[in-house]
Amino acid sequence: MQTSTATSVRPQPGFVQLAACLGFVVVSIDVSVVNVALDALRGAFHADVTGLQWVVNAYALVFASALLLAGALGDRFGAKRVFVVGYALFTCASVGCGLAQSLAALIGWRLAQGLGAALLVPNSLSVLREAFHDAGARSRAVGWWSAGGGIALAAGPVIGGLLIAAFGWRSIFLVNVPVGAIGLWMTLRYAPLSRGHAGRGLDPLGQLSGALALAALAFALTEASSLSWQDPLIEAAFVLSIASGAVFVWLQARNPAGMLPLALFANRTVSGTTFIGLVANLVFYGIVFTFSLLFQTVWHFTPERTGLAFLPMMAVLVVMNIAAGRLVDRTGARRLAMAGLTTAIVGYLSMLPALATQSYAWLVAPMLVAGGGIALAVPTLTNALLAAVRREQSGIASGLLNAARQVGGVMGVALFGFFVRHTQSALFMHGLVQALVVSATLLAVALGVAWRTLDARAMQPAAAGVKACRAGSESLH
Incomplete structure (x- = not known):
């Protein structure tokens, strides 16, 4: 203790x-x-x-x-x-x-x-x-x-x-x-100084194989922007990622004290929220990266104006995170998560005609809608996850969700960076359109996963306050 x-x-x-x-x-x-x-x-x-x-x-x-x-x-x-x-x-x-x-x-x-x-x-x-x-x-x-x-x-x-x-x-x-x-x-x-648990295992082989799988995947997705998908180095990185991932799964299956108990994935809510969290960060941070390039290299915004341009999409995160914590016990995780994902899809698709105008003013509303939808869904996922696991599993479950979301962010920057790798404006805009279409498609898949895996019932009010507090602490990372 x-x-x-x-x-x-x-x-x-x-x-x-x-x-x-x-x-x-x-x-x-x-x-x-x-x-x-x-x-x-x-x-x-x-x-x-x-x-x-x-x-x-x-x-x-x-x-x-x-x-x-x-x-x-x-x-x-x-x-x-x-x-x-x-x-x-x-x-x-x-x-x-x-x-x-x-x-x-x-x-x-x-x-x-x-x-x-x-x-x-x-x-x-x-x-x-x-x-x-x-x-x-x-x-x-x-x-x-x-x-x-x-x-x-x-x-x-x-x-x-x-x-x-x-x-x-x-x-x-x-x-x-x-x-x-x-x-x-x-x-x-x-x-205060806290004492550690001397018997707590660290699972170094599991940590190493998992990190290698992620690093190889990130390398392949990122370097494809300058090389090509058929390049031997890219293909080797994908093979290494798959092999390291397989070793990680094998190690976790054989180690009861491993860093990630695979039995968690037998819970469909855990599997569903992990996938949806990965998609949410993939599309959000991928688009933030591509819009950063759009504002600075295509529209030639100054650094101050670029920062202010992101304010609507970022500020709405705080507001909607608070709203989600208050709404989840009334509407249920499935309805609220699906509402957030649907809103995000509308926002991402609305960016397409807005970009065609080449005017930032037309882009503000879609950015608000897209960011608000993502922010509504993410804390709801954390609430649903914590409600679906035993108390002693809450730490590892929330860690899993947040690790998946960080991986999604890495994949989004790498993948969408490939779409906008060209410096010529017309080609860049074509790649940005592709990124938005992929975003809406992935969010639609996540919407289906939410419908199949999340509990339709509202949370019990007595537990909702505790879950909302925990969700708030995990909602952004």
Whole structure:
């Protein structure tokens, strides 16, 4: 059993909450802020679309691969220790990104940032749990944690645009340094030290095979933009991804203490929400990446204007996440998730005639509708997932959903980047149309999966509050 001691620190829950929120804020900002710097990075490093994809995906790939491992490390060695390591690594990697002199160096530091982010996010919640013993106070702290991440994700493009205009692209990474230093100091000084579980397994072979499968898949999808689908290197990467994935499944099936119990997938709600979550992030982050290129390289928006252009699509995430938490117990997970996915389909298809006008003004409403639909569906998925598993499985189940969503984001940037790999405007717009059609098609498939796998009944009101709180903490990552 995990206990807290206060040997060299005097626990101060308020400071611990602020440190946890700051960690989630910097991680959330770095999910979206880089998109407004794509044109600046293209000019600074003479990068092509493939290089820009790696700048975005290097962070998300390691983040996705290491999420489950990070939670296990926190259980094994204590949440505070791992949280501190994550803070330090993320802050140092941000310095590296800000000082990078080549595209390869920037991508390398983005990989390190992703590992730091993975160590930060799940253990920030564990640190909060250790600091707040009262259930009501803990729920309020998690609510502020979730709200901070949501606001940061929405504000990231705007903040990034303003920073780039004033100080250049390096500032979007260096701004993390003082925030990280403050959060690290508050954690070391005020967070209670938690003991780990010495017997908690880490499943290194499972972690390695799973990460290799994801990395090979991301490499194949991304490098196809500059090579071709028939290139031997791309084909070899796909084979490696499939083989590593098969090894991962085999290892998990033989290891009762593995990182991912395969028995979870026998639950159709778990399987369904995992697939839908992957699709939701694939279409959302894929379109954010392609629209970033559209605004900056085709429509020649300034960094400030690019950041403001994303504000409707990002800000609606916060509003609809709150609405979903209040509606799910009234309407049921199936109805609300299907309503969100249907709304998103309408939004993505409405972008097609809006783009034909070559006017941003006509694109605002479809962006609001598409982003609102995705934001309505995602927390509903988390609620449905947590309602469908036993309490002792809630951690691994939510970790699975969030890892799947991160993988979806990586796949979206890689796949949609292939569609818009051409610099000529007409070819770029043709690829963007393809990306929107694929988005609507995948969302339609997800809609069918939601109808087949999610429970049609409304959640019990007594449980809904607890589930909504948990869903809020998982809704954005």
